[in-house]
Amino acid sequence: MTTRLPIAAASTAVLFLLPLLRAQENPPPWWRVNDEVTVSLAWDFDNPVTFLQPTLQVVPSWYNATVTGWTLSPNVVWIPALAGHTGCLGLVGTGTPTQASLALDVDNDPHIDWIKIFWFQFDAFEGPTGDLDAQIEQDLLQYGRASVRSKSESLGSGWSRITIEAKLIPQPDDEKLVWTAVENALGTVAIDNLSVNSKCVKPGDEKGKALGDVLLSGQPLSVTGNNDCRAAAVTEGPGPVFQRTIWVSAPTTAGAHQVFQLNQNATALVAPPTVLPDLASTAPLGAQDLTVETVFVAPGVVQQFVYALIDRRPSGGNVVLRAIDTTGALVPARDVVLTGFPPAPLGQQFGLAFDPSGAFGAGTFWVSDPTGFAYEFARSGALLETATIPGGVVGLGYDATFGHFLGFSQAPRPGGSFGVSQINGFEWSAYDGLPTGVEFCGDLRINNPGGPAGGVASGFEVYRTRSTGELRMIAVARLQSPPSSVVYEMAGPFRFGWSQFGECGMQGGPAFEGSPTFQVTLNTVPTTLVGALYAGLSNDLYLGSPLPAPLTFLGMQESYLSISLDVLLGAFTPVGPNEFAATINLPPAGGLSYQPIFFQWLVLDSSVPGFLATSQAGKTIAY
Secondary structure (H helix, E strand, O other), X not given: OOEEEEOOOOOOOOOOOHHHHHHOOOOOXXXXXXXXXXXXXXXXXXXXXXXXXXXXXXXXXXXXXXXXXXXXXXOEEEEEEEOXXXXXXXXXXXXXXXXXXXXXXXXXXXXXXXXXXXXXXXXXXXXXXXXXXXXXXXXXXXXXXXXXXXXXXXXXXXXXEEEEEXXXXXXXXXXXXXXXXXXXXXXXXXXXXXXXEEEEEOOOOOOOOOEOOEEEEEEEHHHHOOOOOXXXXXXXXXXXXXXXXXXXXXXXXXOXXXXXXXXXXXXXXXXXXXXXXXXOOXXXXXXXXXXXXXXXXXXXXXXXXEEEEEEOHHHOOOEEEEEEEOOOOEOHHHOEEEOOOOOOOOOOOOEEEEEOOHHHHOOEEXXXXXXXXXXXXXXXXXXXXXXXXXXXXXXXXXXXXXXXXXXXXXXXXXXXXXXXXXXXXXXXXXXXXXXEEEEEEOOOOOOOOOOOEEEEEEEEXXXXXXXXXXXXXXXXXXXXXXXXXXXXXXXXXXXXXXXXXXXXXXXXXXXXXXXXXXXEEEEOOOOEEEEEEEEEOXXXXXXXXXXXXXXXXXXXXXXXXXXXXXXXXXXXXXXXXXXXXXXXXXXXXXXXXXXXXXXXXXXXXXXXXXXXXXXXXXXXXXX
């Protein structure tokens, strides 16, 4: 028999508990963001009377607190103190093997065919004779679990911190977390400091073009009347059909700097230029990078603003973000003066990105410094955080859907058969600030006599189309002979597909022909014995059948075939805990240049019914 204990509605939307917040580690970027798609809840279990009520609650207007609740078996008890923790929930041993279950339902507002990014973190104590298992309930009648990631870190004194993240497709009416505790003697098994977060997003990465695939070929920016354009961004029209406006900035050597609006093919101007209140004498480099903020003013109605980064420090001023609406009009009331800007060297180019989840949903701006740093600023202009990033980054973008930064770097590095490349892309996580291993290049095929292939990186921005949710990257490269600029658009990201078992990644640099270091990886698979890696030339069709294809007919639940199985690259054993890595030797001058290549793992794992499952997939251009 179990007892269901509903959680009473809180009198306020946000309940703060500072010790709990300090204990939390690397939460999602949208943790504690108050909007209509995100739920953040936390329990510290400290109060002996109200320990099942959340001590932090940031929820949307549709959230029903009576739906969220615990279901506990009768032998689950509140524990006042355990190995340095105060207030826990768990099972106390009786001397014989004993099992208990804990389950938590979390309210959700389902969106048909959307994806729920579900994250939870808790502290676990097992002791020498106990065991604790936690999972997101498997309910295949309602949803599948995709790309599940888990991590365990020791906290000392027998405690560990467990973090689990998954994507639920389609997102269900609610989510359920289930813990199973087993104690074989007189010990104790317990949990503490539980944090739960969920966010629903549009699916855009089930298939898609390969990372780095050029969607809009390089367009010369001479149409602006200025051959020295520096930055680019994209806004999207209000209609149901995708219609973009491409924005580019152009400095001047005399007079005022300008920002231009181009049609969606970047071949013609669509409006008079926006004349900035910044002169060549006060801000020599003009608008160094552009970013876009999207404001949701009503259901289905958005307003967008373009921000241009202006460095006025050479004339004794500050770094300023100039706001522009989609008509091209300046909006001084939305300008941000970065009064907390660090003493970075003058005369260098900075990148700019907007994070809508920053400052708990108020929105923050990130500025990249080519010396290898990024700075986060509040809307007040105050400096909030400094992070280490790859060097040479002059263009910056942020994928708010899955919490990744992407940088466009002009730092030279080997570019395979193209020679030296100075249009290099990097990805790093907004969860912990660490590189994900994903790297790419701009369009190296663009002719640049006397200079590096494809030119030198300049402006950069990423966005997702409102209709499909697919990721796109807009980039500006500057050419040497004759001095000029081009703008083009590329596809992303690397990871795609919704198979449950393991996360496909990459490391060792882009997939250059002849590269000795490019690897495809598989992570978060602690019990996998062997992983077989396949490569294919398509993620649309295999043997005449459309992809992705469910593999339930083979007994492989929550597994999909996402690529054409054209080449078996080999079977591999783990290179470390939870990790596989396969070095891919693309032949030099092998005819694969700018050929999309797709990867997917087939794993042999004792924890999977039938022992076989497929991983999430990866996709990249071969350079």
